[in-house]
Amino acid sequence: MQLRLFDWGPSPFCLKVRSILGYKGVQYERVAVLGPSLMELMRRSTVRKVPALDIDGRMIVDSTDIAYEIERLFPEPSIVPSDVYLQGLSHALEDWSDEALYFLGLYFQWIEPRGKPMVRKAFGATPLGIAARLFYQHRIATQLRGQGTARKPLPHIVMDLRRELGSLAAMLGHHPFLLGDRPYLCDFAVNAQLVYLSRPPGSAEILRQFGVLNEYMDRMKALRPTARGPHGA
């Protein structure tokens, strides 16, 4: 089986997929999307977002769909709880991090002034990089205003982020992972957004105040592929 991941290094959704593939020990080719492969992605996906995973010529888009397809093809170690209540909870937490936590990261990366130099660096100074950055700068500002985050003053957004991180810290106070002793899909999703939030200075300084979350991120980073146990050393 041949897997090609259309990937953008800084994207939390790409990190989520890369870390699931890594945890399951799946080999794949990483295709950087900012370059010649962009045209291939545009041609083969109507969603036109990354991550997108080509599995033997079949294109799967959206990190959630990709995660479930990886789970189907490579079931061990499983990232979906067998208990249906926990399955529901894992999905809800995954969707919350993808659809709520993400917008806070996006704000601190693209709108809050201290995040902007990192965006410039990530896109680079090639004509394609500059054009893509300006295009997304406009699109993301519009998106964040429409979604509501960018209409709030900074102290309000800081309060929102503290509340989100506080709720995660409370959940992680008693268990190594969100739903207990082993990581599930929700952990890969949440951790990816935390890593994204750990980069721009504005959100990084808030995240640093939650020691439990920093330990959790270290634990997620230390996961190793294993077909035998629930999680590696």
Ligand SMILES: N[C@@H](CCC(=O)N[C@@H](CS)C(=O)NCC(=O)O)C(=O)O
């Ligand atoms: N719900 C999607 C979100 C993916 C997403 O928003 N990806 C961003 C990069 S972080 C993207 O491709 N943006 C390009 C665009 O919107 O045109 C997922 O989980 O995969």
